[in-house]
Amino acid sequence: MSQIVSSFAQLQLSSAMQAALQAAKFETPTPVQAAAIPPALEGRDLIGIAQTGTGKTAAFLVPIFERLREQQASPQPGCALVLAPTRELAEQIHQWAQRFGGSARSALVVGGVSYGPQYDALRRRPSLIIATPGRLVDHLERRTMSLSDVRIFVLDEADRMLDMGFKPQLDRIMAVLPKTRQTLLFSATMPSDLDAIVRMHLNSPVKISVGEQAIPPSQTDQDVYLVEQQQKTPLLLSLMGESNGTVLIFTRTKHRADRLAKTVRNAGHAVERLHSDRTQAQRRAALQGFKDGRYRILIATDIAARGIDVTGINHVVNFDLPHTAEDYVHRVGRTSRAGASGRATSFASADERNQLRAIERHIGKPLPRQAHDLARPEGAAPMALRPASADAPRRFTPSRFSKRNDDRPRVARYA
Numbered sequence: 001m002s003q004i005v006s007s008f009a010q011l012q013l014s015s016a017m018q019a020a021l022q023a024a025k026f027e028t029p030t031p032v033q034a035a036a037i038p039p040a041l042e043g044r045d046l047i048g049i050a051q052t053g054t055g056k057t058a059a060f061l062v063p064i065f066e067r068l069r070e071q072q073a074s075p076q077p078g079c080a081l082v083l084a085p086t087r088e089l090a091e092q093i094h095q096w097a098q099r100f101g102g103s104a105r106s107a108l109v110v111g112g113v114s115y116g117p118q119y120d121a122l123r124r125r126p127s128l129i130i131a132t133p134g135r136l137v138d139h140l141e142r143r144t145m146s147l148s149d150v151r152i153f154v155l156d157e158a159d160r161m162l163d164m165g166f167k168p169q170l171d172r173i174m175a176v177l178p179k180t181r182q183t184l185l186f187s188a189t190m191p192s193d194l195d196a197i198v199r200m201h202l203n204s205p206v207k208i209s210v211g212e213q214a215i216p217p218s219q220t221d222q223d224v225y226l227v228e229q230q231q232k233t234p235l236l237l238s239l240m241g242e243s244n245g246t247v248l249i250f251t252r253t254k255h256r257a258d259r260l261a262k263t264v265r266n267a268g269h270a271v272e273r274l275h276s277d278r279t280q281a282q283r284r285a286a287l288q289g290f291k292d293g294r295y296r297i298l299i300a301t302d303i304a305a306r307g308i309d310v311t312g313i314n315h316v317v318n319f320d321l322p323h324t325a326e327d328y329v330h331r332v333g334r335t336s337r338a339g340a341s342g343r344a345t346s347f348a349s350a351d352e353r354n355q356l357r358a359i360e361r362h363i364g365k366p367l368p369r370q371a372h373d374l375a376r377p378e379g380a381a382p383m384a385l386r387p388a389s390a391d392a393p394r395r396f397t398p399s400r401f402s403k404r405n406d407d408r409p410r411v412a413r414y415a
């Protein structure tokens with residue numbers, strides 16, 4: 001019978017793994033690790049309802065490497081496969097795998113990069129393959145890899161994978177996985193199409209749930225500015241001028257991300273963009289530059305919302321509200337990671353009122369309205385914002401919501 005543990009010492013991990021955890025400064029297991037690692041070490045199938053930011057990567061990597069280590073002496077040692085929805089998430093898992101895996105080889109199999117190095121990595125019989133579904137299926141079709149040695153299969157962010165339309169690829173992959181294997185599935189939510197996959201492909205899984213109610217971490221200060229579309233850019237520039245911490249900004253489209261980045265750069269800020277029209281190398285450089293502090297500001301579309309593992313983002317700004325309340329939670333989850341506090345600010349224009357209502361229903365409380373003294377669109381240059389004081393009643397100045405909600409460039413004049 002599995003126990004929920006309160007320290008890594010209780011898990012009787014190998015000394016190599018203990019050293020890796022120490023080097024990563026993981027002193028006590030997070031709730032998802034405490035609940036998932038013991039049954040996973042026993043070889044049980046598992047469903048983990050947990051979001052990014054809860055420590056779920058180590059919750060599967062630790063048991064994977066421990067179990068693979070035990071099998072090393074066997075004539076057919078086998079390997080593990082982790083499927084993740086985005087390249088960024090796969091790359092992050094790969095980085096953690098290099099820290100936890102010791103000498104075990106891991107191969108990263110994602111799209112947007114050339115096949116050659118991936119063939120080479122796969123030929124070296126890696127213990128762990130971390131892949132995105134599309135590229136993995138390409139390799140299966142080219143017969144450049146086989147999944148017959150997979151003993152442990154991890155589906156990470158399974159709900160996101162289905163949202164992104166990867167069901168056909170998942171079916172294709174699961175059809176060729178060996179029937180005798182361990183399966184660990186992690187997902188922030190459990191939609192019915194995922195339930196069907198669980199019933200078909202998991203064997204008496206242990207179900208664990210960490211913060212099932214998907215609401216943003218309580219340490220995050222959340223607020224909203226009710227603005228007109230054309231006030232968003234001056235408001236953003238003003239907010240950026242008030243702080244010097246790291247900021248992750250979300251826009252609705254790639255085009256808006258590009259345009260906003262230009263304006264923010266012209267205003268003198270170190271900024272990069274992350275979205276799916278950029279090459280893999282550009283995306284990697286943007287994320288790395290944000291992580292190492294070269295860019296204080298990263299402007300992204302939702303592709304970046306899940307899985308970005310950058311600690312200490314001070315401020316998340318929803319320049320445009322997301323289409324689903326779940327995406328709001330994921331975006332906001334990029335701050336306040338691993339216990340740190342952060343701020344999440346949303347801009348909501350008249351055409352985003354329904355989204356705002358849906359978000360507030362989902363998180364079960366209204367977002368505090370922040371007052372602003374922005375000039376009307378016809379007015380002069382951006383002016384300083386008067387932050388609402390914590391104890392004064394929040395003031396919302398009803399805006400004259402413009403009917404002009406189109407996407408025409410009007411930000412240049414604020415640059």
Ligand code: AMP
Pocket residue numbers: 025026027028029030033051052053054055056057058309310311337338
């Ligand atoms: P994840 O949900 O796997 O993306 O992890 C989120 C963040 O939590 C990562 O930046 C990890 O460095 C951190 N983290 C994971 N597990 C622990 C732990 N046991 N102690 C401290 N930090 C952790």
